[in-house]
Amino acid sequence: xxxxxKLSGHAIPLRITNVDTDMIIPxxxxxxxxxxxxxxxxxxxxxxDQDGNEISSxxxxxxxxxxxxxxxxxxxxxxxSSREHAPWSIADYGIKCIIAPSYADIFYNNCFKNxxxxxxxxxxxxxxxxxxxxxxxxxxxDLEKQNIxxxxxxxxxxxxxxxxxxxxxxxxEGLDDIALTLNKSVEIGNFEGSQEKxxxxxxxxxxx
Amino acid sequence: MTDKxxxxxxxxxxxxxxxNDDGTTILYIxxxxxxxxxxxxxxEGLRISGRKVRRPEFTLATADHNVPxxxxxxxxxxxxxKLQVETLEQNxxxxxxxxxxxxxxxxxxxxxxxPEQGFTQPGMTIVCGDxxxxxxxxxxxxxxxxGTSEVEHTLATQTLIQTKxxxxxxxxxxxxxxxxxxxxxxxxxxxKIGTAGGTGYVIEYTGEAIRNLSMEGRMTVCxxxxxxxxxAGLISPDxxxxxxxxxxxxxxxxxxxxxxxxxxxxxxxxxxxHYDEIVEVNxxxxxxxxxxxxxxxxxxxxxxxxxxxxxxxxxxKKKSIERALDYMGLEPNTPVSEIKVDKVFIGSCTNxxxxxxxxxxxxxxxxxxxxxxxxxxxxxxxxxxxxxxxxGLDKIFIEAGFDWRDPGxxxxxxxxxxxxxxxxxxxSTSNRNFEGRQGRGGRTHLMSPQMAAAAAIKGxxxxxxxx
Numbered sequence: 001x002x003x004x005x006k007l008s009g010h011a012i013p014l015r016i017t018n019v020d021t022d023m024i025i026p027x028x029x030x031x032x033x034x035x036x037x038x039x040x041x042x043x044x045x046x047x048x049d050q051d052g053n054e055i056s057s058x059x060x061x062x063x064x065x066x067x068x069x070x071x072x073x074x075x076x077x078x079x080x081s082s083r084e085h086a087p088w089s090i091a092d093y094g095i096k097c098i099i100a101p102s103y104a105d106i107f108y109n110n111c112f113k114n115x116x117x118x119x120x121x122x123x124x125x126x127x128x129x130x131x132x133x134x135x136x137x138x139x140x141x142d143l144e145k146q147n148i149x150x151x152x153x154x155x156x157x158x159x160x161x162x163x164x165x166x167x168x169x170x171x172x173e174g175l176d177d178i179a180l181t182l183n184k185s186v187e188i189g190n191f192e193g194s195q196e197k198x199x200x201x202x203x204x205x206x207x208x
Numbered sequence: 209m210t211d212k213x214x215x216x217x218x219x220x221x222x223x224x225x226x227x228n229d230d231g232t233t234i235l236y237i238x239x240x241x242x243x244x245x246x247x248x249x250x251x252e253g254l255r256i257s258g259r260k261v262r263r264p265e266f267t268l269a270t271a272d273h274n275v276p277x278x279x280x281x282x283x284x285x286x287x288x289x290k291l292q293v294e295t296l297e298q299n300x301x302x303x304x305x306x307x308x309x310x311x312x313x314x315x316x317x318x319x320x321x322x323p324e325q326g327f328t329q330p331g332m333t334i335v336c337g338d339x340x341x342x343x344x345x346x347x348x349x350x351x352x353x354x355g356t357s358e359v360e361h362t363l364a365t366q367t368l369i370q371t372k373x374x375x376x377x378x379x380x381x382x383x384x385x386x387x388x389x390x391x392x393x394x395x396x397x398x399x400k401i402g403t404a405g406g407t408g409y410v411i412e413y414t415g416e417a418i419r420n421l422s423m424e425g426r427m428t429v430c431x432x433x434x435x436x437x438x439x440a441g442l443i444s445p446d447x448x449x450x451x452x453x454x455x456x457x458x459x460x461x462x463x464x465x466x467x468x469x470x471x472x473x474x475x476x477x478x479x480x481x482h483y484d485e486i487v488e489v490n491x492x493x494x495x496x497x498x499x500x501x502x503x504x505x506x507x508x509x510x511x512x513x514x515x516x517x518x519x520x521x522x523x524x525k526k527k528s529i530e531r532a533l534d535y536m537g538l539e540p541n542t543p544v545s546e547i548k549v550d551k552v553f554i555g556s557c558t559n560x561x562x563x564x565x566x567x568x569x570x571x572x573x574x575x576x577x578x579x580x581x582x583x584x585x586x587x588x589x590x591x592x593x594x595x596x597x598x599x600g601l602d603k604i605f606i607e608a609g610f611d612w613r614d615p616g617x618x619x620x621x622x623x624x625x626x627x628x629x630x631x632x633x634x635x636s637t638s639n640r641n642f643e644g645r646q647g648r649g650g651r652t653h654l655m656s657p658q659m660a661a662a663a664a665i666k667g668x669x670x671x672x673x674x675x
Contacts, residue, residue, distance in 0.1 A: 016531070017524050018403060018503050022642045027623045031274065031288035033248035033295050035356070045644050050630055074524070076404040079437070080640060081621075082339040083246065084355035105373075105407055105439045106339060106353055113357035164371070166230035177357075178259065181365045184226055184234055188262075188367055191225045191236050201460035201468050202238055202332070206265045207306045207314075207325060 002115035003174035007097050007141040009069035012059045013130035019073060020080035021107060025089045038085055039092030064136045072130045073100040075123065078107025087114040097141050099148070101126050112167050115174065117143055119161045129159075143171060212478040214375045215444050216410045219350040219475070223333050225367055235370045238332040240362050241318040242269040242305065244296040245623070246337030250360035251299040261303040262366040268327050269300045270308040272317045273623045277586050277613035280310060289624065303363075316589020316615040319343040319557035323427065324591055326456025330445040330472040335362055340557045340639065342433040345442030346426035347449055348475050350410070352439040373410045373439070374484040380415035382492040387673045389567070390425035391559060391637070391656035393417060394432040395497035397489055399507035406438030409485065412477060413443050417491035423452040424563035431558045432639050435504035444476035496671055498544055499641045499654040501532035506641070508544055510659070510671045516540035535643055536651050537631060544669050547653070551634040552583035552664040553646070554610075554657055556620035559637035560588025562595050564657040569601040571661035571672055577609035578667030583660075584611040584626065586618040610664065622647045635663035 016023075029041040046058050054061045071090070077100040078086060087110045090098070096116055101123040103111075111118045119141070121129070132152060133139075140149045146168075148159045169175070181188075196203045213221075225234040247269075254261070261267065274289035276282075284290040293310075300307035308315040314325065319340050322328040330348035335341060337359040344351035358368055378397055398405075411433050413426075421429065426443050433441025450469050453459040460468045496510045508514075517533070517540065520526040533540065538547070554560075554568055565587065577583045585605055587593040593615055596602055605612045619626040620638035628634055628650025637660050641652040653669060662672035 015527075017528055020640075020642045022621075022640070022645050026644055026648070027621050030245050030623065031286070031292050033252070033292060035249040035252075045648055050648060076407070076437070079403055080339065080434075080642060082337060082353040082355055084249075084337075084357060087355075102404060102407065104404070104437065106355060106434075110355035110357065113355060166228070166232050166371075169230060177369055178257070178361050178364050181234060181361065181367055181369065182259075184367075185365075187226045187234070188236070188365060192366075195236070199331070199468070199471060201464045202329075205458045205460075207268065207308075207327075207457060 001113065001174045001176065004096065004115050004117050004171040005143055007069060008138060010065060010067065010136055011070035011072050011129070011133040011139050012065045012068045013133045014059060014071055014073045015130060017074035018076045018079055021078055021083050021086040022080055024078065024086040025083065030083060030085055035088045037092065038089035039094065042089040042093045067094065069094055070097045070099065070139055070141070071095050072126060072133055073098055075101040077103050079104035082106045084110045084113070087111050087116055091116055099126060099129060112170055115171065117141065117171055119148070121159065121161060125159060143168060212481040214412060214477045214481045214483065215348055215442060215475050216350060216375055216412060217481070219331055219333065220372055222331070228369070232369050232371055234367045235333060236367050237335055237362050238266060239327060239334045240267040241322055241334070241336035241341070242267055242296070242359070243273060243318050243336070243338060244271045244292045245273045246356050247299065247359055248292065248295045249356050250363060251303070253360040254363060259364045261305065261363045264304040266366060267305045267363070268322065269296060269305050270315050270318055270321055271296055271310060273617045273621065275310055275616040276624055277616050277618045277626055280614055285625070313590035313594055316592065317557045317560060317617055319431065320560055320588035320592065323347065323423070324456070324589060326453055326459030329453065329459065330449060331475050335368065339434045340431050342439065342441050343427050343431040343557055345430035345433065345440055346423060348442055348445035348472065350440055350442060353434060374408055375482070376406060376409035376411045376438070376485040376487065377483040378411055378413050378487045378489065380413065380417040380489050380491050382416060382490050383420065384417045384491045385495065387658065388494050388496065389656040389658065390421050390428035392494050392497045393491065394429045395499070395507045395654065396494045398432065398436045398504050399497065400489060401436055401487060403435060403503055403505045404437045406433060406436040409438050411436065411438045411441040413441060418443060419446065422563055423448060424561045427561065428558055432504070435639055445472050496656060496659050498659065498669055500536065500538065500544060501529070502535055502641055502643050503532070504639065504641060504654065506532060510545060510669065512544055514538045514540055514542040514544060545671065546668065548633065548668045549581060549635045549653070549663050550632045551628060552581060552660050553586070553619040553634055553636040553638060554584070554660050555586030555588060555618055556638040557588065558639045559657050560586060560592065562592050564637065565592065565596045565601050568657045568661040569604045571658055571665065571675065572608040572610060573604050575608055575665045577664045580667050581664050582611065583609070583664035584613055584619065586613045587615045589615045619646050621645060635660045635669060
């Protein structure tokens with residue numbers, strides 16, 4: 001997995017709460033058997049009207065946010081379906097960091113599997129950052145130091161954030177979870193052995 | 209620390225393989241359900257890295273999201289859908305995983321097939337690349353939805369790296385009023401705690417009204433735990449649970465069944481166990497519930513009104529009400545019983561089981577679907593379909609003017625050909641009323657099967673008890 005350490009870029013304010021993964025990537029784009037190339041479908045139905053015309057009021061369509069790598073979103077971001085196509089499309093679009101007051105559990109977890117840093121800050125701070133983002137400022141994200149820095153009105157600002165150390169490490173190192181777990185194959189085998197003794201009905205049945 | 213444990217604590221502890229240095233846990237996964245939408249990239253990942261499926265016999269695959277619900281003999285028309293289903297079949301074959309194809313009468317929505325086959329059992333850990341995996345919690349199993357990376361991790365290792373969630377108890381006190389269903393109970397819960405209320409928790413549902421539910425009803429409640437923000441919801445197993453499992457193809461039999469029942473009895477939450485959060489809901493205050501907006505928390509009783517954003521002081525909330533009203537094409541303060549519908553969808557992993565269809569048949573019998581409405585009934589599996597036809601329910605549906613179809617996820621998420629047209633309004637027994645969920649611009653109202661059937665007949669949302 002791609003590592004995440006530092007990021008510098010513009011941010012897109014998305015002032016909607018409870019953004020669900022159907023909104024992030026609608027179902028018609030889930031028919032793929034690949035995980036690449038989904039960026040162009042990100043927020044598809046918020047971005048384009050039913051005739052395929054760009055909706056100019058939507059932030060992603062505005063020139064000032066082109067090339068932005070940070071999304072500043074509302075609370076409970078990523079709720080609903082477990083589709084990993086949501087973080088795939090976000091990452092493929094070029095967004096590597098999300099800032100929101102809260103996330104749905106599955107989406108939050110999926111971000112870390114795809115080199116995306118989801119930062120949690122209080123609602124008031126997020127709202128202020130959304131205002132700041134409108135001035136097309138450059139934000140610097142430093143995962144190691146756990147802070148966001150930017151210059152506003154010639155003044156250096158710094159906001160620190162919390163993150164679970166295990167999740168932080170996973171992003172910093174770009175770890176392959178599966179390889180790490182496979183190192184524990186002996187333990188997994190031992191577990192299976194003792195489980196089979198205690199609850200033998202879990203073993204041996206298969207549909208034909 | 210108390211030695212009293214919740215069912216979640218017990219299942220968690222009995223599945224710990226090892227604890228990593230960073231405090232995360234490698235948790236053993238007993239069963240894995242696989243469908244065509246969230247698995248191809250996982251199998252591809254295994255292929256690229258040269259890894260094998262560790263326990264193919266603990267994995268069950270079926271296609272449900274993309275399958276057509278009519279004219280099946282013609283196959284799948286959409287080439288992308290077809291490729292996805294064929295890819296699953298190929299992946300299952302290559303990896304020695306049991307796959308139930310469209311032609312098998314046991315095919316259906318994964319969350320209906322698992323329980324039907326006895327694949328789902330109390331005390332298990334069960335995952336699937338699908339957020340409605342919480343359904344299986346009805347059996348006292350710890351079941352949750354995962355992303356495709358974790359699907360791959362489960363296939364390769366039969367484990368997942370997890371951090372333990374908090375315990376929440378939702379206690380439904382009192383008896384449900386006659387005609388009030390599991391769907392109304394769970395909608396009332398989401399109305400109370402909101403779509404993020406359960407974030408970070410595993411919910412256990414307790415109380416008399418839960419105990420009185422059949423397994424089907426319990427599955428409906430646990431199914432929508434994710435709409436309350438919780439990855440998993442569960443119910444301590446009891447007599448109802450083991451009776452349901454008896455004789456199922458993958459359930460233990462003979463002496464093993466007796467041993468299993470003894471084990472299952474030990475899973476129930478201990479009296480005095482600690483919950484991090486307790487929520488009380490009175491069953492006797494719940495009447496049929498429906499959603500008016502675009503979030504599953506936008507719930508009102510059938511005798512209620514569409515909300516007025518003017519009355520909302522929280523600015524964020526006010527904005528989201530305005531957005532939802534605009535999308536739904538509704539005026540504030542409209543009595544919900546005046547809302548007309550164009551389509552009715554009865555089915556899904558929430559309400560596509562035999563008990564749901566029986567309830568619908570009682571409403572449909574001797575009545576007609578309104579001329580302005582197209583109403584479809586999509587059984588959750590081939591076996592549900594077969595059972596319904598054995599009981600003659602199909603004749604009642606067809607006689608009343610319902611469209612009786614083949615099993616699949618269908619218009620719950622509209623990945624196949626079944627979808628709403630822009631601005632069409634639907635009374636739906638599914639689980640999500642998100643913008644565009646049932647088709648771009650489509651407007652979804654969630655409700656129980658009885659309420660959806662009544663909406664089909666009246667052509668508008670209506671309290672089915674008044675029919």
